Structure formats: C-alpha cells, structure tokens
Amino acid sequence: MKKVITIIFILIMGLTSCLRLDSQLFNSQELSEYKFDLYTGNRELGTLPETYSVADSMRHLVTFISNSSEGAAKLYGVYLGDLQHIATDTVILYCHGNAKHMDNYWSRAKLLAHVGGKHRYGVLMFDYRGYGMSEGKSSENNIYADVDAALKWLQSKGLTSSRLLVYGYSLGSAPSTEVASNAYSLKPIKLLLEAPFASSAVMVQDGSKLALPGSYFTSAKINNAEKIKNVKIPFMWLHGTADSFLSINTHGEVVYKNYGGTKSEALRVIGAEHGDLPSILGYDNYVNAVYNFIVK
Amino acid sequence: MHVLIKNTLIITTFILLACNTTRVVKPLDMGEKQLGVSIGGAMIKFVGVPMPLPLTNVFGAYGLNNKTTAFASLHTTALMFGVFQTDIGITQHLLKQKKYIPGISISPIANLMFDRWDRNFSFYPQLDLNAYWNYGKKQNLIYTTLNNWFELRNTKAHNETQTTHWLPSIGVGHQWIGNKLSWQMEAKYIAPNQSNKNIVVDYIGMGSQGTFGLYIGVSRKF
Numbered sequence: 001m002k003k004v005i006t007i008i009f010i011l012i013m014g015l016t017s018c019l020r021l022d023s024q025l026f027n028s029q030e031l032s033e034y035k036f037d038l039y040t041g042n043r044e045l046g047t048l049p050e051t052y053s054v055a056d057s058m059r060h061l062v063t064f065i066s067n068s069s070e071g072a073a074k075l076y077g078v079y080l081g082d083l084q085h086i087a088t089d090t091v092i093l094y095c096h097g098n099a100k101h102m103d104n105y106w107s108r109a110k111l112l113a114h115v116g117g118k119h120r121y122g123v124l125m126f127d128y129r130g131y132g133m134s135e136g137k138s139s140e141n142n143i144y145a146d147v148d149a150a151l152k153w154l155q156s157k158g159l160t161s162s163r164l165l166v167y168g169y170s171l172g173s174a175p176s177t178e179v180a181s182n183a184y185s186l187k188p189i190k191l192l193l194e195a196p197f198a199s200s201a202v203m204v205q206d207g208s209k210l211a212l213p214g215s216y217f218t219s220a221k222i223n224n225a226e227k228i229k230n231v232k233i234p235f236m237w238l239h240g241t242a243d244s245f246l247s248i249n250t251h252g253e254v255v256y257k258n259y260g261g262t263k264s265e266a267l268r269v270i271g272a273e274h275g276d277l278p279s280i281l282g283y284d285n286y287v288n289a290v291y292n293f294i295v296k
Numbered sequence: 297m298h299v300l301i302k303n304t305l306i307i308t309t310f311i312l313l314a315c316n317t318t319r320v321v322k323p324l325d326m327g328e329k330q331l332g333v334s335i336g337g338a339m340i341k342f343v344g345v346p347m348p349l350p351l352t353n354v355f356g357a358y359g360l361n362n363k364t365t366a367f368a369s370l371h372t373t374a375l376m377f378g379v380f381q382t383d384i385g386i387t388q389h390l391l392k393q394k395k396y397i398p399g400i401s402i403s404p405i406a407n408l409m410f411d412r413w414d415r416n417f418s419f420y421p422q423l424d425l426n427a428y429w430n431y432g433k434k435q436n437l438i439y440t441t442l443n444n445w446f447e448l449r450n451t452k453a454h455n456e457t458q459t460t461h462w463l464p465s466i467g468v469g470h471q472w473i474g475n476k477l478s479w480q481m482e483a484k485y486i487a488p489n490q491s492n493k494n495i496v497v498d499y500i501g502m503g504s505q506g507t508f509g510l511y512i513g514v515s516r517k518f
Contacts, residue, residue: 199454211449212418216377216379225454244493
C-alpha cells in the first residue's frame with residue numbers, strides 16, 4: 001500500500017507540475033531596430049533635458065556573442081563614448097532592469113554618460129537574451145553568461161578590471177552582484193546597485209506574508225542578499241523609500257546590510273518609487289552622487 | 297513596467313493561504329461522505345481589472361460520527377507549479393443551532409506543502425471557528441467563519457526575522473443544498489492585520505490593509 005501511495009504521489013508530481021514563473025521574471029520585448037532618442041514608446045525617466053544629450057557619433061551599437069550551457073546567442077549593446085578610448089578610459093557597465101529593452105533604459109544610460117561631465121566615463125549598456133534585438137531566451141543563468149559576454153567584449157577593446165565599474169538597476173542588480181562576487185572575465189573596482197532585489201524568496205515572502213520557500217514558485221534565486229556577502233569592493237546602494245515593487249525595507253536594506261566589504265554608501269531617496277529615483281533626486285544631484293562615489 | 301512580473305507572482309503567492317471555501321462548516325452525519333471542488337482566492341488587480349485568483353482544489357470529507365467530520369484536500373493549482381499542498385483536518389460540532397442562535401463548530405487543520413524542485417516542506421497549523429444557521433425546507437446554510445493561519449517559523453529568507461505569525465481571515469458564506477449537488481459561495485477578508493502596500497502584489501483590500509477573497513464551490517454527498 002505504501003508503495004502504491006508513493007508511486008501515485010510521484011506520478012501526480014511528475015505529470016502535473018510543469019508551470020514555473022522563471023520565464024515570467026523577464027518582461028522582455030523584441031525589437032527589429034533600436035531607436036534610442038527616436039523611441040516613441042513609454043520609457044523610464046521619459047525624455048531628458050537637452051543638457052544630457054548624447055551625439056550620434058558617441059553612440060555605438062555593438063554586438064557580441066554570449067555562450068552559456070543553453071547555447072550561444074548574439075547580443076546587442078550600445079556604447080556611449082569613444083570606442084578608441086576604452087583601452088584607457090574608465091567604463092561603467094550598466095545592467096538594466098527587467099522591462100522591454102535598451103530603448104526603455106536609454107535615458108538612464110545617457111545620465112551615466114554625464115557622470116563627472118559629458119563622456120567622462122564610457123558607458124556600456126546591453127540587452128540580455130530575448131530583450132530588444134538580442135537573440136535567445138532569458139533565464140537567470142543566461143543573464144550571468146550575458147554579462148560575462150559584455151565583459152569579454154570590453155576586455156577585447158582593452159579594458160582592464162582596474163577601470164571597470166558596474167551599475168545594476170532592479171533586475172540588473174543580479175548580474176551586477178554576480179560579477180562583483182564571483183570570478184568573471186573582469187572584476188569591477190566598484191559596484192553600484194539601484195533598487196536591487198534581495199532575492200526571489202523575498203518577493204514571495206513579501207507577497208504571502210509567510211516565510212514560504214521561493215522554490216514553491218520559481219527556480220530563479222536572484223540571491224543578491226547572499227552574494228553581496230562576498231563583495232569586498234566599494235559599494236553604493238540607491239533606493240527610493242516609496243518603492244512599491246521592491247520594498248526598500250525587505251529588499252534594499254537587506255542587501256545593504258549583508259554587504260561584505262568595508263566601504264559602502266547608502267542613498268535613500270525620500271518619496272522615490274521604483275523607477276523614478278533619478279528624477280525625484282534631481283538629475284544633477286543623481287549624477288553628482290554617482291560621481292562622488294566613483295572618485296571617493 | 298513591472299506588470300507582468302507582478303501578475304505572475306500574485307497568481308502564485310496566495311496559492312497557499314486562504315485559497316478555498318471553508319471545507320466543512322456543519323459536520324456530516326456518521327458515515328456520510330462528501331466530495332467537492334472549489335475555486336477562488338484573494339482579490340487582486342489583473343492588468344488593472346479586479347478579480348479573484350482562480351485557485352482550484354478538490355476535497356473529500358467523511359462523517360466519523362454525528363459530531364466529527366474528517367476531511368482532506370488536494371490543491372490542484374499549486375500542483376501545477378510542482379507544489380503538493382493539502383489541508384487535512386476535522387470539523388468538530390460544539391453547539392447545536394437553536395432557532396436564531398447559531399450552531400458552532402471548530403476545525404483544527406494541518407496545511408502541508410512540499411515542492412518537487414528543492415524539496416522544501418512547510419507546515420501551517422490552522423484553526424477555524426464557524427457559526428452557522430440552517431434555514432428553509434432544503435436546510436440551506438448561511439455561515440460565518442474566522443480562519444486563523446499560524447506561521448511557526450521565526451526567521452525568513454536571509455535570516456531576517458519573521459514578524460508575522462498570525463494571519464486571520466473573516467468570512468461569510470452560503471450553501472444552497474440541492475437534491476444532488478450543493479453550491480457554496482464565500483467571501484473573505486484576508487489578513488486585515490497586514491499591510492498590503494509596498495509589496496509586489498496589488499491586493500484589493502480596505503485601504504492599505506489585507507485583501508478581499510471570493511470563492512465558489514460545489515460538492516456532493518453520498
């Protein structure tokens with residue numbers, strides 16, 4: 001009888017359980033062409049003042065290949081700055097959030113291109129697999145492979161670890177924390193996280209109010225709160241106090257508290273929601289805050 | 297921007313809590329059997345439209361004697377996500393209905409969950425207190441219920457302190473007794489002691505507290 005029950009249980013679990021949330025964590029949108037300033041859809045931060053413009057000559061659409069256990073995929077990125085100076089410049093690698101594609105985050109990349117003055121630092125933003133024109137399918141493992149592909153591209157242009165900064169926003173906090181905490185092609189000298197996830201388990205527990213295992217819903221861990229314990233490089237954390245998507249208390253504060261290094265800086269922006277921190281803080285203030293952390 | 301991720305997470309996060317009609321409000325007669333299904337869940341905004349989560353489950357009940365009924369269930373939506381979830385319990389008659397004074401029953405329940413992915417096991421004790429009135433020729437049932445879920449864990453992810461240990465729900469419901477099938481409708485107010493703000497889910501509650509829940513069920517006695 002016991003065997004029969006066990007077999008029935010295994011059959012039920014095996015045959016019926018096919019739904020997972022993993023793919024739904026990646027809210028991507030395919031594109032046939034990037035529009036950047038000409039993009040007419042809704043985007044984060046909207047249109048920036050003219051002072052934050054980036055000349056077409058300083059905007060370079062680039063491609064590179066990402067290899068993971070799920071195969072190879074051609075990724076698209078955009079480099080803001082002079083490609084010839086990557087071998088000597090300091091570069092900010094920007095890992096965007098989970099929505100749409102690079103056009104959605106174009107204004108954010110342009111802001112970073114003005115940290116310390118126009119094109120003081122090069123900025124590389126790229127689309128993960130399945131986003132924009134990038135091929136393939138998004139997954140947690142793939143975004144780690146994808147960020148490494150971006151690092152390899154920068155490395156091939158002459159960038160060294162000593163001139164690399166990584167900035168992760170929202171979902172982008174996952175690949176950013178990953179490369180800052182583990183061995184990848186390049187290791188950044190500073191890490192900046194804006195509105196980071198603590199983990200998928202925290203999302204589940206926030207929603208249910210119970211201490212439920214995240215595995216009940218998703219195989220993706222996005223375990224920044226644990227990985228950040230291994231991060232020793234200087235770390236800046238930015239989070240809006242009114243973030244209704246990733247709570248500052250249950251996500252951001254936990255990541256900040258678990259940071260394993262000694263040089264950290266927190267910027268809690270009163271009244272800022274998940275996606276509007278730079279505008280609530282003021283673009284100039286935001287750019288200056290990032291710059292002050294970089295040069296400190 | 298984050299609509300999709302929200303909408304998919306909300307479908308699942310309340311799979312485990314307050315996801316069904318009250319199983320047995322009034323104990324069955326001795327030897328009587330009941331099989332049923334129910335659907336419903338917490339009220340959320342799905343692409344801006346208010347709706348209850350369509351969480352499904354099947355259950356069976358058996359009258360151990362005229363005052364005690366045992367029941368068990370299988371949560372079929374949770375199962376589709378690889379989570380075996382069941383609630384096993386009894387409903388014990390406490391007070392008999394006297395005209396307008398309701399009958400009273402109590403249901404201690406064990407909610408058990410186990411996922412196939414990381415093999416995490418969870419146990420949530422639950423205690424329901426029910427008051428009911430039979431009325432009319434068909435002995436339809438109107439009832440109110442206080443469900444209490446208890447979180448026994450003291451820590452949650454990343455060793456943070458689990459501060460919530462009691463999640464109550466207050467419900468009112470009605471059972472229409474047919475010749476073969478009985479239909480049940482129930483409305484709940486889930487976790488009124490909990491804030492519903494600054495979390496990934498857009499719950500519909502009163503102000504910033506808790507969420508409403510709506511459920512229907514059908515069952516047959518044998």
